[in-house]
Amino acid sequence: MNDNTTDPLLEIEAMRSLAEALTPLDEASCGRVLRWAADRFGVEVKATSLGDSNYEKTGESGIVEDETDEKDEPLEFNEISDLYAAARPTNDPEKALVVGYWFQSVQGQNDFDAGRVNKELKHLGHGVGNITTAMTSLIGRKPACAMQTRKSGSSQQARKKYKLTHEGLRKVRDMISG
Incomplete structure (x- = not known):
């Protein structure tokens, strides 16, 4: 074959x-x-x-x-601002996706907290109005770009942890490569 x-x-x-x-x-x-x-x-x-x-x-x-598997390896960025500038996200879900990529692929975290994502975005001057809505949008895409891994607390505002899917990681690499 x-x-x-x-x-x-x-x-x-x-x-x-x-x-x-x-x-x-x-x-x-x-x-x-x-x-x-x-x-x-x-x-x-x-x-x-x-x-x-x-x-x-x-x-x-x-x-x-x-x-090759080169595309599966995280791209090297020393600063989150460099990654953000290279990816040029255009909407709130893309902004969250790029920062999630930073935590997961560059920093090596298994999952990340949505609050920390928005905190980093605010430091960059690009905070989102509702980070949960942005993350839910990424989860709802076909194929999904993110998944929720945990929720601590019982309220709707409980802290949620997320992880990017293979598709989410690929999308950020595509954004960076133009």
């Missing part, structure tokens, strides 16, 4: 057959079929937006090259 010497014409024929098979199906059915096929043949599929293209990542062979 992972033989890089496969005849490109065989790949094109397989794509044609797949396109013919999927054309009459609705979007949800296509998704189920493609997920089954990826699982069946042991292929990891990365979701991309419709405008994304992998052509820039191809070698001379035309085969998409596997990305």
